[in-house]
Amino acid sequence: MRRILHVDYSLCIGCETCQGVCDFLHHGKPNIKIYYTMSGLPIPINCRHCEKAPCMEICPVGAIYKDYDGAVIIDPQKCIGCFMCLAVCPFGVPSFDVKVRAITKCDMCVDRRRLGMEPACKEMCPAEAIFFGKPEEVEERVRQRTAEKIARERISTESFESFGKML
Amino acid sequence: MNGMRFAFLCREKPSPTGKKVAIIGAGPAGLSAAGYLVCHGHEVHVYDKLPEPGGLMLFGIPEFRIPIYRVREGYKELENVFEVKFYPNTKISFGDEKEEGDDFIKNVIDFNELVQNYDAVLISTGTWKSSIPNIEGVELKGVYPALGYLFRIKSAKLGHLSWDEVVPLEGKRVIVIGAGHTAVDAAMESLLLGAEKVYMSYRRTIKEAPAGAYEINLLQKRGVKWLELTVPVRIIGENGEVRAIELQKCKLSEPDESGRRKPIPIEGSNFQIDVDYVIFAVGQKPTPPKGADIAIDKWGNIIVDARHMTSMEGVFAAGDVVTGPSKVGRAVLDGLLAAESMHRWLMEVRK
Ligand code: SF4
Numbered sequence: 001m002r003r004i005l006h007v008d009y010s011l012c013i014g015c016e017t018c019q020g021v022c023d024f025l026h027h028g029k030p031n032i033k034i035y036y037t038m039s040g041l042p043i044p045i046n047c048r049h050c051e052k053a054p055c056m057e058i059c060p061v062g063a064i065y066k067d068y069d070g071a072v073i074i075d076p077q078k079c080i081g082c083f084m085c086l087a088v089c090p091f092g093v094p095s096f097d098v099k100v101r102a103i104t105k106c107d108m109c110v111d112r113r114r115l116g117m118e119p120a121c122k123e124m125c126p127a128e129a130i131f132f133g134k135p136e137e138v139e140e141r142v143r144q145r146t147a148e149k150i151a152r153e154r155i156s157t158e159s160f161e162s163f164g165k166m167l
Numbered sequence: 168m169n170g171m172r173f174a175f176l177c178r179e180k181p182s183p184t185g186k187k188v189a190i191i192g193a194g195p196a197g198l199s200a201a202g203y204l205v206c207h208g209h210e211v212h213v214y215d216k217l218p219e220p221g222g223l224m225l226f227g228i229p230e231f232r233i234p235i236y237r238v239r240e241g242y243k244e245l246e247n248v249f250e251v252k253f254y255p256n257t258k259i260s261f262g263d264e265k266e267e268g269d270d271f272i273k274n275v276i277d278f279n280e281l282v283q284n285y286d287a288v289l290i291s292t293g294t295w296k297s298s299i300p301n302i303e304g305v306e307l308k309g310v311y312p313a314l315g316y317l318f319r320i321k322s323a324k325l326g327h328l329s330w331d332e333v334v335p336l337e338g339k340r341v342i343v344i345g346a347g348h349t350a351v352d353a354a355m356e357s358l359l360l361g362a363e364k365v366y367m368s369y370r371r372t373i374k375e376a377p378a379g380a381y382e383i384n385l386l387q388k389r390g391v392k393w394l395e396l397t398v399p400v401r402i403i404g405e406n407g408e409v410r411a412i413e414l415q416k417c418k419l420s421e422p423d424e425s426g427r428r429k430p431i432p433i434e435g436s437n438f439q440i441d442v443d444y445v446i447f448a449v450g451q452k453p454t455p456p457k458g459a460d461i462a463i464d465k466w467g468n469i470i471v472d473a474r475h476m477t478s479m480e481g482v483f484a485a486g487d488v489v490t491g492p493s494k495v496g497r498a499v500l501d502g503l504l505a506a507e508s509m510h511r512w513l514m515e516v517r518k
Pocket residue numbers: 007011012013014015016017018019034044124125126127128129130
């Protein structure tokens with residue numbers, strides 16, 4: 001069953017909870033991290049588990065594979081640390097782990113999924129900016145949230161004419 | 168389930184260890200710690216001065232950033248599935264000094280009594296004391312600390328306060344002093360609630376604004392008047408209420424060794440703006456439980472060792488009350504790390 005982990009940049013408030021939780025689970029090396037742009041906008045960067053994953057296609061030793069949920073996973077035993085995946089990843093995700101001496105990245109919380117839980121960042125994001133599930137379920141939820149946002153923005157324009165308390 | 172899963176480390180309650188832990192403060196640090204501890208079999212009781220758990224996530228940060236259901240459904244899972252016991256409206260050792268959010272206190276419990284009744288205690292009480300500069304007119308009606316201001320708006324939205332008790336904003340002119348996240352939120356909420364004019368005064372420039380240029384520009388697009396390089400010098404009153412504010416222009420000094428450029432007031436550049444409210448968002452101070460005999464540093468932050476333990480054996484601390492005002496995520500991480508260390512201490516040292 002294909003499942004996706006989707007981070008929505010327009011809903012993210014830059015609170016760094018996803019990063020904190022991931023940092024805790026991976027002992028100081030989070031796989032999702034907030035970067036601040038020149039204008040101070042927070043952008044969470046993490047693996048998007050691409051359907052046609054460039055990292056997987058380029059890996060010369062076939063160390064990158066997909067699991068039953070469609071999570072793109074790197075096998076540290078096979079990885080030779082050539083950084084080709086980093087070179088082609090559109091999001092700059094793959095990261096060299098000095099201790100493991102291989103490239104590592106988000107595995108969509110594989111251990112948690114095995115136990116019937118969801119990726120920790122998704123479970124804890126206070127803004128519900130991270131979604132997990134079947135593509136159609138995630139899309140429905142994203143659209144629902146977006147609809148609410150549009151409504152809120154429309155009401156807030158009216159609030160200049162004093163309807164603010166309707167919020 | 169669309170709530171935050173504070174107990175994200177497990178699916179259901181494991182078998183009990185028989186240990187009982189008290190957490191003081193139900194914000195992001197306290198609730199994450201509670202989640203960790205229940206997933207490791209401890210009984211957890213959470214005390215908080217507010218009428219509902221959630222801390223700043225619920226009572227400080229506006230709803231357009233954190234949806235209310237995320238926090239509410241989140242603590243309800245802790246309560247219903249993991250049997251965390253919440254004691255709302257309860258302050259631990261109430262001192263005479265007032266801080267933001269004291270409005271709802273119904274019970275007061277002595278800190279030392281709590282320490283005696285539990286195997287371990289975690290303090291995660293945050294930074295609820297607002298700094299207000301000592302200038303002429305700050306005692307006038309219409310001068311508010313930003314956190315207290317946001318807190319009342321959020322309390323009304325959550326149904327704990329009637330809208331009559333919230334500062335009326337329709338047609339009012341508001342000035343917010345500061346350019347951090349709280350300042351931005353105070354300006355935004357003022358707009359949303361129908362303020363006629365919102366000003367923001369900051370002593371440095373948009374480039375230095377802690378909330379980031381993006382947020383400030385967004386506010387300007389929505390009509391906020393951004394007054395950079397200004398400092399408030401006095402607030403002018405009439406019949407005990409705010410009528411206007413006097414600001415002074417500044418320029419930035421050459422960068423010092425640390426690269427910081429200090430704002431220097433320009434002599435004779437004072438000007439006045441007519442406003443109804445002045446909102447100070449210039450910083451928050453830590454609020455550890457009063458009367459607790461625990462070491463704090465010169466800023467009032469609780470001092471902890473590498474185990475997150477305070478100067479009192481078995482009493483731990485985490486979140487903003489240790490680090491000073493930070494981000495939800497840093498408080499969450501700190502709460503998790505403290506809880507991990509408490510678990511180790513409970514199982515290996517205290518036994
Ligand atoms: S937890 Fe959610 S809102 Fe916070 S930084 Fe991560 S994605 Fe953004």
